[in-house]
Amino acid sequence: MRAILLLSCCVLMLPAQRQGRQPRPIPANLPETNPSTSAQDVEAGRKLYMGRCGHCHGQSGEGGRGAVLNSGRFRHGSSDRDLFLIIRGGIPNTEMPGAFGVSDAEVWRMTAYVKQLGRQGAQDPITGDATAGAIVYQKNGCAQCHSVAGQGGFLGPDLTDIGAKRAPRHLRESIVTPSADVPLDYRPVAATTVAGKSISGIHLNEDEYALHLRDMSGNLRSFLKSELKDIKLSGTSLMPAYTSLSKADLENLIAYLDSLRPKAEATVWLFDRIENIGGHRTTVLGQPRVIDSPFGKAVEFDGVKDALFIDNHPLAGATTFTWEVIFRPDGGQTEQRWFHLSEQDPRTGADTDNRMLFEIRVVGDQWFLDSFNQSGTASRALMNRKALHPLGDWRHVATVYDGKELRNYVDGVQEGAAQLHLAPHGQGHSSVGVRINRVYYFKGAVHLARFTRRALSPSEFLAPPGKP
Numbered sequence: 399m400r401a402i403l404l405l406s407c408c409v410l411m412l413p414a415q416r417q418g419r420q421p422r423p424i425p426a427n428l429p430e431t432n433p434s435t436s437a438q439d440v441e442a443g444r445k446l447y448m449g450r451c452g453h454c455h456g457q458s459g460e461g462g463r464g465a466v467l468n469s470g471r472f473r474h475g476s477s478d479r480d481l482f483l484i485i486r487g488g489i490p491n492t493e494m495p496g497a498f499g500v501s502d503a504e505v506w507r508m509t510a511y512v513k514q515l516g517r518q519g520a521q522d523p524i525t526g527d528a529t530a531g532a533i534v535y536q537k538n539g540c541a542q543c544h545s546v547a548g549q550g551g552f553l554g555p556d557l558t559d560i561g562a563k564r565a566p567r568h569l570r571e572s573i574v575t576p577s578a579d580v581p582l583d584y585r586p587v588a589a590t591t592v593a594g595k596s597i598s599g600i601h602l603n604e605d606e607y608a609l610h611l612r613d614m615s616g617n618l619r620s621f622l623k624s625e626l627k628d629i630k631l632s633g634t635s636l637m638p639a640y641t642s643l644s645k646a647d648l649e650n651l652i653a654y655l656d657s658l659r660p661k662a663e664a665t666v667w668l669f670d671r672i673e674n675i676g677g678h679r680t681t682v683l684g685q686p687r688v689i690d691s692p693f694g695k696a697v698e699f700d701g702v703k704d705a706l707f708i709d710n711h712p713l714a715g716a717t718t719f720t721w722e723v724i725f726r727p728d729g730g731q732t733e734q735r736w737f738h739l740s741e742q743d744p745r746t747g748a749d750t751d752n753r754m755l756f757e758i759r760v761v762g763d764q765w766f767l768d769s770f771n772q773s774g775t776a777s778r779a780l781m782n783r784k785a786l787h788p789l790g791d792w793r794h795v796a797t798v799y800d801g802k803e804l805r806n807y808v809d810g811v812q813e814g815a816a817q818l819h820l821a822p823h824g825q826g827h828s829s830v831g832v833r834i835n836r837v838y839y840f841k842g843a844v845h846l847a848r849f850t851r852r853a854l855s856p857s858e859f860l861a862p863p864g865k866p
């Protein structure tokens with residue numbers, strides 16, 4: 399009987415697992431925007447979420463085994479369509495499963511609820527500096543109890559990927575009022591032996607005969623209950639409350655913890671604010687404005703003096719890459735260098751010649767794309783003067799390098815290609831709205847950029863924005 403049950407269970411499991419590895423086909427006529435967003439849809443989505451997702455992503459989307467969903471930042475894409483496809487199909491090679499056995503209508507309802515979760519934390523930006531925060535972390539002895547990438551102690555949770563798991567709000571609370579929310583697997587316990595010795599630590603488990611705990615030095619300890627006079631569980635965290643950190647130190651520490659993420663294959667920069675893009679320190683030139691686009695916020699540049707300088711080269715070290723941007727060119731001067739990634743000399747901080755650029759040329763009421771890439775003596779501009787597009791529309795553009803060939807695309811359609819060898823760039827910084835030396839300003843708006851450390855095929859690109 400048992401064997402038969404086991405067998406039938408395995409037969410049932412197999413197709414699901416196979417499906418799990420292969421992306422489900424995208425339904426025909428998949429809408430760009432969610433058709434199910436009424437209050438009833440959101441409520442139905444919430445119920446489905448609680449049953450299927452809450453144990454990994456937290457009941458309020460605060461994250462746990464799954465990613466934070468209430469911070470307003472979705473690494474894998476934030477449009478309705480992206481979220482639908484992620485929830486429906488899962489994310490290959492991660493713990494994120496597809497929602498199998500759920501109708502598309504139900505997936506749209508969950509999408510509506512996840513979108514709503516995402517809006518909750520949108521007011522919670524990272525304002526500190528991660529590098530300064532790493533020093534705060536060192537100085538305050540956090541590593542006595544926590545490990546990051548294998549370095550440090552074991553009493554508290556491993557923080558290696560904490561930024562991907564927890565929202566800034568939760569991180570702040572964990573530091574200032576650790577006792578507010580002590581996870582069940584970190585409950586403090588104090589045991590007193592019959593001989594009168596007392597040992598404190600984290601309660602690991604307990605049965606009729608024995609108690610297992612991790613003591614304050616991180617060692618596992620077991621006691622027979624017959625040796626113990628008293629066992630006291632407490633709700634007060636073993637982590638000291640860091641109430642006397644200055645505001646700046648605390649915010650820097652939060653920025654540092656937030657930066658601790660799995661070495662993600664893809665990084666998304668959302669242009670939904672100007673003071674901080676992609677979690678990096680950002681310098682503002684002129685008065686770029688945050689505007690509403692059909693898919694969320696975007697930053698608009700005036701073509702004369704507006705620009706953002708971002709303290710990061712998101713493709714430094716990449717041997718292959720895909721650089722995608724959703725933007726809207728609005729006119730302005732003929733030559734525009736609107737997104738520039740530049741390597742810097744680590745000794746002087748000066749820009750080297752190694753750079754990656756998105757440029758456009760404006761021709762009447764149309765434009766064409768120019769993708770310029772240089773590394774060492776290899777350089778190439780990909781531009782097709784005949785591939786003209788009307789100004790004023792939102793577009794998806796991409797530059798892809800697979801280690802041999804550089805290609806560029808507008809709305810997933812290839813416009814240019816060239817064979818060359820581009821060595822990886824060193825660390826550097828980026829400018830948006832102007833070339834890094836402040837010439838050739840951009841008139842238009844940028845919604846989002848995604849950087850992936852491998853060559854994506856056009857079918858893997860972010861969905862091109864629907865034309866208005």
Ligand code: HEC
Pocket residue numbers: 447450451452454455463464465466467471472473474475481484485489492493494495497508512
């Ligand atoms: C077994 C745990 C688990 C379950 C169950 C689960 N997820 Fe996930 N989910 C993850 C993990 C882990 C990630 C992060 C994957 C990565 O990027 O490495 C993730 C990522 C996501 C993302 C992308 C987040 C981003 O930053 O782009 C969304 C959206 C999401 N999950 C929604 C859901 C929804 C809705 C459900 C329920 C239908 C669900 N998940 C069920 C573990 C889970």
Ligand code: HEC
Pocket residue numbers: 535538539540541542543544553554555560564569572573576577579580581584635636637638640651655
């Ligand atoms: C004496 C040991 C100890 C020290 C020192 C310590 N912690 Fe903790 N920490 C813990 C324990 C135990 C927990 C788990 C219980 C809890 O959440 O309060 C914890 C929890 C946390 C969490 C929440 C983790 C999660 O998964 O939600 C964060 C974040 C954190 N600590 C950061 C820090 C930082 C930053 C410092 C230094 C400023 C620090 N800790 C110093 C013991 C310590």
